[in-house]
Amino acid sequence: MERILIKETGRRSGEKVKLAGWVRSIRSHGKIIFFDLRDASGVAQIVFTPKDNEELYEKAKEVRPEWVVEIEGEVKERPEGMQNQGIETGNMEIKAFVLNVFSQAKTIPFPIDTDGYEINEKNRLEHRYVDIRRPRIKRNLEARHKAIKFMRDFLVNEGFIEVETPVLTKSTPEGARDFVVPSRNYSGKFYALPQSPQQYKQLLMVAGVEKYFQVARCFRDEDPRGDRQPEFTQMDIEVAFWEQKEILDLVERLHADLIKELFPGKKIMKSPFPVLTYKEAMEKYGTDRPDIRKDKNDADELAFCFVVDFPMFEYKEGDKRWGAMHNPFTRPQTEDIEEIKNNKESVLAHQYDLVLNGQEIAGGALRSYKPDILEAVFESLGYSKEEIKKQFGHLLQSFEYGVPPHGGIGFGLDRFLAVVLNEPSIREVIAFPKTGDNKDLMMDSPSDVSKEQLKELHLKIEKNEKE
């Protein structure tokens, strides 16, 4: 007999079926035992009585919660008055005639029939494979899957193609700290993990791909926050020949359609999404990611807005120099070289963010593609010719072979999902998140490597003083 999913049992009244899953709970009444059996699709009640099969009944008595079992039995309509409207299969139950135990289970380290917020997160993360059995986390992972699928389908339908870009790439200056990966074959040299596929996606524009997207993993070695992880997922988009308005329109339709389709209970406060300039946002709300919700206690209210016209440059007090607010490839709104060089504080950029309930969930820009503008920006940032060549040479070189005007955007999927699912932390929407200290408690990483590995990699560990 072929195993079927629990959700199928509703249509199988009177049939003999085989089910498999985890025993969620056991209710024993002396001469009758009920299991709630859980699989990926749902929960069903299994019934054992000694009058039907003494041996089987004795076997069922030994079973404990979270054991993995296989049941063969007959699907029966429940007697009048014994239905349970609380579960999907509540009108049915399975009268068992075979019970196979695939594996036993220790008592789980914490309850999983609650939403779990009350449990120390350390415990949950150390046993994440148990924690994910919790309906809330399972729901979150399913919602994440559906959102990604929706975005993929949406973009494919708009003529985009998904292209994978390298994860082993090159360390870049500015921006966040890179995670670096030592090279075994090239002593003293390192790859870096991408902070975003930024340069590759621009190269794809030069390559004529025109409409690119990728569900991209990004890596940043910065100190943690509740809404950050050292690795996170970005829905990364880049298009050739589009203007800012077209990009924002795509972004808006994507989000509005997604919410309507997957989260119909949510209310989008204002459609079309309000557009604020950076200046307006700062003056009116004192932040570049304003929370424009009417009622912040309403869990179903979603208030999107675009923030546009960011400054091109910002003065970095710490470093006592001018830096790019976004990145040096962002296209300034002016093409006046003198103004770019001499009037840094007033130059605006074709840069835009999408903000949701006070959280920045996407950021993007049109890119510079004219050599003289790029040169002026780099000069304003104080790069020497050699530095430019070393850090960005490959991209600038590609521009010599026919570069289209282009621009794009990247969505922080984790943060978006956390907001939409009313979760307090992005860890709740990631299958295997790291702690606030960038550690993986379950795998125990980061961890030591062997002396042999270090030797192969041409690395020596300098011990800290206290060691």
Next chain:
RNA sequence: GGACCCGUAGCGAAAUUGGUCAUCGCGCCUCCCUGUCACGGAGGAGACUGCCGGUUCGAGUCCGGUCGGGUCCGCCA
């Protein structure tokens, strides 16, 4: 790099101003129970109060350190 919060059985909590055998709920184990669905009933086991040190006649409680979590600032083009 800096600041703050938390740590008591498997889980969640309680414990007057420092004062007997560290309490409760859930879970776990045993027994009873034929219709429960968070089943019910009876009984039982389980904690060097994260760790080290100090103050005190006496520390879960006060102090210092340390370890492990969490939040925030810096940082995050």
